[in-house]
Amino acid sequence: MNKTLLYLSIFLLSVTGAFAQRFATLKGTINTSDGKPAESVSVGLKNSSIGAITDADGRFQFTRIKPGTYTIKVSAVGLTAEEKEITVTAGSTTVVDFSLRESANQLNEVSVTDRRKRYKIDNPSPSLRLGEPLLQVPQNIQVVSSDQLKDQQIFNMLEGAARNVSGLVPQEHWGNYALIYGRGDRIVGFRNGMNIEASWGPLNEDMSFVDRIEFVKGPAGFMLANGNPSGFYNIVTKKPTGVTRQSFDFTAGSFNTYRGTADLDGVLTGNGKLQYRLNLVGQSSKSFRPYDFTDRIGVAPVLRYKFDDKNTLTAEYSYQYQKMNAFGTGYLFSTKGYNDLPREFTNAPANSPDSKINDHSAYLTFEHKFSDKWKVTAQGAYFNYKQIGYSYWINSIKDNGDVDRNLGLWDAINRNKLGQAFVNGEVTTGAVIHRLLGGVDIGDKYYIADYNQSGSLDPVTPFNIYHPDNKAVTLPVFDRETPLSERGKGTVSTEKYQSVYLQDELGFFNQQLRFTIAGRFTHAITTDPYSGDTESRQVTPRLGISYSLNDATSFYGVYDQAFLPQNGNIFGGGKVKPVTGNNFELGAKRDWFGGKWNTTLSVYRILKNNQLTADPDKHGDPAASYVIQLGQTKTQGIEFDARGQITTALNLMFNYAYTSSAISKDTDPANVGTAVPGFAKYVSNAWLTYRLQEGGLQGLGLSLGYVWQFDRRPWSLAGTSKSDMPNYFRLDAGASYQVQKFSLALNVNNLLNNYLISGGHEDYLSPTGSTVYNWQAEAPTNFRLSVGYRF
Template sequence: MRGGQISTLRNGIDLTPIYRGPVPEDAAIIDRVEFMKGPSLFMNNIGDPAGTFNVLTKQPTGTPHYSATAMLGSWNLYRLAADLDGVLDAKKKLQYRLNVMGMTSESFVRYDYNRRLVLAPVLKYQFSDRTSVTAEYTYQQFQYALISPIVMTPNGYASLPRDFTIHEPSLKPYQVRDHTGFLTFAHAFNKNWSLTARASLLQNDYEGMYMWVTGVNPANPNLLLRNPKYDLVRMQVYSQQVFVNGKIRMPGVTQQILAGVDMNQKQVLGDIYVTYDTYTDAAGKTQPRYYPLHIDAPEYQIQTPDYRTPGGLTHGNTDQSIRYYSLYALDELTFFREKLRLTLGGRFTAVNTHNNVSSVETSSKDQVFTPRVGLSYSIQPTWSVYALYDQTLIPQAGITSAGEAIRPLEGINREIGVKKDWLDGRWNTTLSVYHIHRSNIVATDPNNALYRLQVGKTHAKGIELDVVGEVLPGLNAVINYAYNDSKIDSDVNPQLIGARTPMYVKHVQNTWLNYHLPGSKLSSFSVSAGYQYQGGRGERYATAVQHPGPDYFRLDGGIGWHCKHLKVNVLINNILNKTLIATPWYRNGLYYWVAQAPLNARLSMHYVL
């Protein structure tokens, strides 16, 4: 989004690991997802200036509520989930929420599958109406054959069957165990002032093997030279935050104040991208052992040797850490009966990183102040305009192939916009124009996944339009369009200056419509339909000679029915059964991409006691 990779939060906490992830939150634990374009909330300006999405997990409500959901779908998808919300004492002070889920699924990709288990208990003790303590734990366990169904060929994007794979079923599946915990203390001093203190942890362990092809085979381009790779990784994140917010009313001015401190410690230990299946050639050099696969007539069931890192994580090739703390304050002042709003804020962040990759060590220290100024004015009760200047920061770890430490990503966002409510607020529109500068963007080195590439400076400018709400009686719509123009302004490689930024998309246009049928007999039925479109897509990596990916258009639809205790929904994805790809790039004579699912369907039944 907006020429960058948006930041991820869970319950307002930065739990993004250094290497990969975080593991996606399963729908069973999600209460809602907040999407913020640009630095909409000051708490989120440790992140990319493009924006943030924040996943809020299910919490106890104090009102007993019990439900179960069953889902069936294409490729033998079976899923069961339960959500229990209740109290454990007569005074309703001790409250709980328990979500459990189990799922098994095959895939449209040959030999791929997914097994998943989720367990998420939450306990909350309500000392009084003003004070509470909440303890939350989430355990997610995964087993899948392919860490990513990436395919490659010399013959162009989407030129292989959608079920094509370079995987071998003899390889052991990926095993992932993800633990996340939160401890939150909340206290309201009065109706205007409150304090929140939160500590969280994440530990993600995974191990697995996969096949990889690093370049074209000169002797026979259609014969892929596969070599097995091995990953053993432990990622940990510890985060703590304390903040106060409150309101001060003075004659003619109201102040909304937010201030606090964030602390975060990230570490990754691993043996990553290991080429373990090798032999010694006649010259005494170690060479990877290849398992050829012809893309026109693939033959599988080849036995590959097993492998585990001797001594485990302590003998791996990667040990990286990021430690940062931030002090911040924000003051939103409102004037003229809250028609004019002025936002002033600042954040001081200190970052320390340490990297040990293949016995090459680097360290870095940075101290950065990032200010914010925002102005909003209500021309009418239903019409407002705004302007914003904001600087952001993302602490980053990593090392280049030249042995240099990766610096933090820094961004500057300038934005103006207008918001309008229509028909008594039943639907609203937002139009925004932005100009973003970034420096120190990081990408994986395509020649060696252990190392990183650091782009010098980039810019992104664009326009966004959103329409949300009930545009006609019974018809709800979410319609948006985004235009983006982002390029590299400076780089150590002069050939990249002026090139498109990684993962560039020029046009994005999405629409989703949901219609509740009129009439007392039909009011329990609904029909929905929508599409996703991306035009002018660039590559995963910045390149001097572009190999742009094909445009993306996917049409989805569904029907639903509900009564007092039961909801039934059928969703059909990729109705037109188009051949779609994601994450395209070209390297060393090969086109790489991730195939997307063909026509598929899901039936879900949700029962509430």
């Protein structure tokens, strides 16, 4: 592996030696007349393809500019363009700042009425710690913007945000947390740069307070080493912008769905130092299944105080409350195959009990800039998730459809205490530019649950799925008087870790060629009910190379390692080893037409050792949750992503992925070559939006998109590892209209009314040994109609 990187480095150096030349860097800040940062302003060099959009702080930057004299042009919708003539010299950094004649409110007025949708984001959020454009990062990172989520009317993380990124496959869920697979395994959830993944939580994020979602493919030692080597997604929440603006949206849709949101952004002091952001959401919705419903309330206030140009303190809190039917009512069971039952079928009785979730999170972040090139960030977070609920499953099912339904208690508490501090900096030694990153991460995660109490809903007469009677039944009586700390003693799982990380990205020829050398040391202790304490100490290296052929094209290679402490119950005893994995990846990135849209092509191979999967043999105990430790799995594939503004009127997202994942080593040679669970071999998604720019229907937008998954593997290896899941194709469409401060949007999902599912096998549920299929069905054709007002 290291030899491959060495040969690639020698090749790129030879190319650089033949064609490299000295370049310059151009950067600056654009403010409004009242001193506020001007976001979403176009900046470009006339008579060239070089261009950018200012970020939330009004900043822009161009690297690798050829020496010479240029005219830099600044423009935004409704504003008079401003130009400046500049001269740049080789090896220098030129700073050009602009002050627009308009105030922040005036800029907001015009941008609100005719702001172009932005599907392409050029730079990672500060929470990813990478102080460079995504085009230069030696890794496949795809960013889904809030504009894109809004166009698709995605309400929460369960509803298809993953469709916007190649190779990701959402699996069925319990209604509380998102389960997304990519590159052969589940990808981990982060929020604002912190790993918040926990047992059965926390509650999936409502999109009302989400600014963007960053999907990072493969291991990423610059974030955390003790995570799944398949990758993670980072939810970036909305922060104050320093510009006063408000928006309100109301949505009505199928199945009695009603939803209202508010986004309030502004300043609390005359000098603009104290800023705020407040997002609110309230939602009530039924389901295409009887008795199912989901009600949600969310409050997310943020305060930011800018002491001066160097010091900033941000305090953030979010509260989400969700009330819903008992968990698991969406699961269907049959011995005859998937789709054997109508998708609106339910096993739940008419008096199905409610489940309630209270989810709190708080962040405190301090940033200090020593200079334009050096910054330190310290952040602490606390998560508290409390669940009072019930869950449905079945005790058994016969071939004639007789089912013994089971209702269990599921009360749980999940607490995470997380902290991190990291430094970004840049120094130059001779002709080499060093981008330095160093940090410390600590975490303390705790989960306790009472899922030990359960009882049959059909103790005398079975429930038959082919002749269902969903009448009210006598519910089991559970003990909630005893504190959860006592009831859940045998279920506690914890994880405590401390890690340090150092990275040096060496830039040659004015950042045309970049080498990354990094490493992380992690100490982790995990505890679970089955195997007690597991202690791990691991050093994980990271090597990367990135080469910019020109200002719009780069090639990269990366080798990264990760490990994942894990616990489980192996039949007959035995210690569960941590997952250890490495990723080798090559790729190419390109910006097109002045950076308006981007493509990424990557090929990769991930080797994972000691991966766990469910043991299909219950060994005589139907209530047991045994696992099998596989020797090694190999996942490899190709991924392609395209996103951005193809023309002034047309925005496009398109992706495609080929994935192959199988057991490559095992104690039983017969298992070698067997596919691992939970992926689709071929996945493709698209979303296209065309908005009329002139004429009587100016502002009218039309959208069309699809989700396609072919050759799917079930999430469970039980019964079979072959591709027995039906292929998946979903077609969606939308129409929207923007006029002045008002907007109107209609989305219709599953236009073809296809029966769409995800699922697996649970063979122990059959007393005769039949294969038991269990699955969740998606909604039939449905719509959402939204109206919005911005000022």
